[in-house]
Amino acid sequence: MDLLNNLLLGLSVAVSFQNLLYALIGCMVGTLIGVLPGIGPVATIAMLLPITFHLPPTASLIMLAGIYYGAQYGGSTTSILVNLPGEAASVVTCLDGYQMARRGRAGAALSISAVGSFFAGTVGTIIIVIFAEPLTRMAQKFGPADYCSLMALGLVAAVVLASGSVLKAIAMVFLGLLFGLVGTDVNTGAQRFTFDIPELSDGIDFAPIAMGLFGIAEIVVNLERRLERTGAIKVGSLWPSAEEIRRAIPAVLRGTTLGSLLGVLPGGGPTLGAFSSYTLEKKISRNPSEFGKGAVEGVAAPEAANNAAAQTSFIPMLTLGIPSNAVMALMVGAMIIQGIQPGPEVMTKKPDLFWGMIVSMWIGNLMLVVINLPMIGMWVKLLTVPYRFLAPAILLFCCIGAYSLQNSTFHVLQVAGFGVLGYIFVRLGCEGAPFLLGLVLGPQMEEYFRRAMLLSRGDAMVFLQRPISLGLLITTSLLLVLMALPSIKKARQQAFQEEG
Amino acid sequence: MNRFLSRDFLSGLMFIGFGLLALYFGQKLALGTPVRMGPGYVPRMLAFILMGLGGLICVVTLFAGGEPVERPKWRPITLVTIGIVCFALLFERAGLLPALIVLVFITSLAGEEFKLTEVIGNMVVLAILCTVVFKVGLGMNISIIRGVW
Secondary structure, X not given: OHHHHHHHHHHHHHOOHHHHHHHHXXXXXXXXXXXXXXXXXXXXXXXXXXXHOOOOHHHHHHHHHHHHHHHHHHHHHHHHHHOOOOOHHHHHHHHHHHHHHHOOOHHXXXXXXXXHHHHHHHHXXXXXXXXXXHHXXXXXXXXXXXXXXXXXXXXHHHHHHXXXXXXXXXXXXXXXXXXHOOEEOOOOOOEEOOOOOHHHOOXXXXXXXXXXXXXXXXXXXXXXXXXXXXXXXXXXXXOOOXXXXXXXXXXXXXXXXXXXXXXXXXXXXXXXXXXXXXXXXXXXXOOHHHOOOOOOHHHHHHHHHHHHHHHHOHHHHHHHOOOOOHHHXXXXXXXXXXXXXXXXXHHHHOHHHHHHHHHHHHHHHHHHHHHHHHHHHHHHHHHOOOHHHHHHHHHHHHHHHHHHHHOOHHHHHHHHHHHHHHHHHHHOOOOHHHHHHHHHHHHHHHHHHHHHHHHOOOOOOHHHHOHHHHHHHHHHHHHHXXXXXXXXXXXXXXXXXXXX | OOHHHEHHHHHHHHHHHHHHHHHHHOOOOOOEOOOOEOOOHHHXXXXXXXXXXXXXXXXXXXXXXXXXXXXXXXXXXXXXXXXXXXXXXXXXHHOHHHHHXXXXXXXXXXXXXXXXXXXXXXXXXXXXXXXXXXXXXXXXXXXXXXXXX
16 A cells, blocks of 8 residues: 555645646647757757756656656657657657658647557556565665666666667766766865866766757757758648557557566667567568558557656666666756755655656656647647757757856856767767766766775775675676677667668 | 778777876876775776777777768857857856847858848847746846846
């Protein structure tokens, strides 16, 4: 009955007028930015971080979660209507969604994807509720050495599953860890890499980095590419036909199952879920030749899967404090700024925040279906605004947002600097996500590492002597070894080629 | 194909570069002992790992070859950066409106098409929007034009 009490507590927090309002604003603003072509959830959340900072912690996290769902929803909308995915996870939606739109079934594709996502989100939320407590209890047994190894595993797994070149991604993790050390050393008070700039003594602020690396860099890349426009898009009736519904339901169920499972894996998240479920649908379909030409299953399953995965990828973040992808890293960053250290303590020490956030995730999903779907016409109009108007406007809001963090123009300059760095990363094919994961985990990992070494009197063997830590490290090295095997390397490359 | 100009080789160099920077600027930080680590212990460890990985990436690329780096287009990234820097410099000294005009003007140049009338229209809309949202709506402590409002 604990579960029920927890949910009731969450519900009472989530349905307060203020929190409902922030969830709504989050969903709307998230959709607004997410629907802009070429801008995915990570960039959206990064650019919108500043607007959540002046809110109380619970409201700010609720709003961020809303932004996340809104951005994802916006991403699928652009995929279906103009064939421009905002992020990897909705690339698959393009394949059949855009074909459906060309046949005049855009409205049906949109509502199937929205309702399928809502169902998947509901299941994902239930899974979080069930697994949150046992996992948290397990995590409370962890010592510093175990934590350090757990983070190593999380980082390596995220790298291995989610990006192109393993070696480069690992180097990006270390670069992120290094950037995370900037600021005052907690144990000695020494200034590290602060160059006597007072603003840096608390560390590099997370928001300007995220805004620069993801937001600015993405806008610049879009400006270079000159996004192609398609003419007016007719949405048509939102109601799917009976035949479409009949075909969508089993696909949604399969997508939800697969997505929920894959979402929990570090580095899994929405992209892996969407791709795997599309492949699965194609394999079990009686006429696979329909795929790519507007098969309903090809929209329903991956959309359900990416939402289920988006939901369950909160599990490692909420219970262990380990972000499994870039979006979760942003959430962790936002929590730290709010003075909350993500990890097992959040649930025990701040149950109202924890359960309130979980329930409002579900409410956010509901809002997207009931409020956002009918507003689709408005979002479509937004798609017709040329990028040359949007780019300066987005940059302007980023600048004002960055300034508002601490009323300091130094933050605006930081955004510019990290924008350049982010652009270099893009050009060199180095992914920003592992960097962000390293950056977020860096300070904690150093802390645990130093504490573990202190407890063991400088004996690094402690990481191998504690059974939990040893198990985690063995898993980590197994993953790395597996990646080096030629057969797996080949299969992996193929998987990423399909993606790109 | 020139292997030294491949994306991988250059990124390897970048990692080595960051490692060297960290070593150089962190040289005054006390190392401490493995039991009681000083503030310099972990940074130095990370710097060496980073340089090792960077070197490995370079060596692997020299043997295996890699994708050539795409020729960057300098205009968007340069103009966007300049625009943001100008905004930062003008915002507190001159106010939101001048900073906005400069930012929108410069970043509009970064795109493919540039029509002055459109850009001015965009400025007007954004100026009104920002004033209403940030100054009136959210009550942020910013001046629209320094000394005037």
